[in-house]
Amino acid sequence: MTNLELFWEIPLSILSFIFSRILRFVMQTIGGYFTSKKNTKNLQWQLVSAEFLKKPIKLIWAMSRARWNLHAIISLVGPIQVKELISFDASAAKQSAQSWTLVVYSLPDFETITNISSLTVSGENQWESVSLKPGKYLLGLRYYHWSDTVEQPTVKADGVKVVDAKQINAPTDINSFYRDLIKRKNWLHVWLNYYVFNLLRFKQWLPQSFVKKVFLPVPNPETKFYYGALKKGESIQFKLAPSLLTSHDLYYSLYSRECFPLDWYKITEAEHRTSASDQKSIYIVRIHPKFERNALFENSWVKIAVV
Structure with a gap:
């Protein structure tokens, strides 16, 4: 990069960074409002796909929140209202992929709270649980080396089922939409x-x-x-x-x-x-x-x- 390029690259990058922080704040504020209003019942897993990102606001939200993980099947569900404990059917994850990770994010700030994965559980229990502070949470599930058919698992909050399991076809090129x-x-x-x-x-x-x-x-x-x-x-x-x-x-x-x-x-x-x-x-x-x-x-x- 030449000195001449730096003459405009650095100022434009600073302006871009400021713009990105403002946009993130605005979207987080709007997201927090809708999260507080959204019904926490009848929740369903959402597969990150072309359909999921169809709306321009969803694409901007995704690009402002994270860097694309192109190597895993990713599913999201939330907001889940929790008082003490969140549990999920780990046996479904085990049958769906050789390697998997379930990450718990707080809402509305999307901070990573904890995670459970194929690396941290014995694989002998059907259900795995995480203790949490009272609040609303988003779950992010990543499947690596997945099977032809995968299952988005059942989720319970404080012992009560809040998300039903769902099976989806998962061809090897499922992420080609990226x-x-x-x-x-x-x-x-x-x-x-x-x-x-x-x-x-x-x-x-x-x-x-x-x-x-x-x-x-x-x-x-x-x-x-x-x-x-x-x-x-x-x-x-x-x-x-x-x-x-x-x-x-x-x-x-x-x-x-x-x-x-x-x-x-x-x-x-x-x-x-x-x-x-x-x-x-x-x-x-x-x-x-x-x-x-x-x-x-x-x-x-x-x-x-x-x-």
Whole structure:
């Protein structure tokens, strides 16, 4: 990036960041209002899909809240009113996917409270529960390595069933709809995430806690993240310890500057180089344990370089 580019890139990125914070606040305020009014009865799981994101407001909400996880089937349900305990049918999750994570978010601020996963339970109990403070919560369910048919599980709040189970067909390309989202790009999406490229390009000059909180507002607690920015023509070179590939899954995701999905796949080689980016873009590498939550992990096992 030349000095001339920096002359407009930095001011525009600062304005974009301010705009994104204002938009998040407005949407959180509106969301809080509707959450308080929404009936907590007759709740149903919602699959993140083309249909779920059909309304422009839903797409903006999703792009302002998180970075797309393109490697999992994601379902959401809420608001669930809880006094003490929330429970769900873990046996349904076990039958649906080799690896799964259920994350509990507080409403209306969408803070991550806790999670249960295939890595934290024995697999012997049909029901798994989490103790919570009184309030309203959103559940986010992620299925990795899913079966042809998956079940969104039954959920109970304080022992009373509040969400019914639902089965859905889950072909291997169920997430292919993400590739079409960029066709809906407009000026609002550009301004919302224009700052992200420079946030990551110059992340070494910024507090790492700040970069992570801004870029990954609702990360999976069990996943390790590596992320950065690519200029046109650049690619990523991976050098990984073979033992890492035995104990962890590695997922690579490439996004446009506006954070629309461009490409994603699982990395299975100790040495791998991605295709050169044809535009300014950003990437995320997710490293998720296969078998144990506290699986041995050494930072030296992962070498990622932009070339």
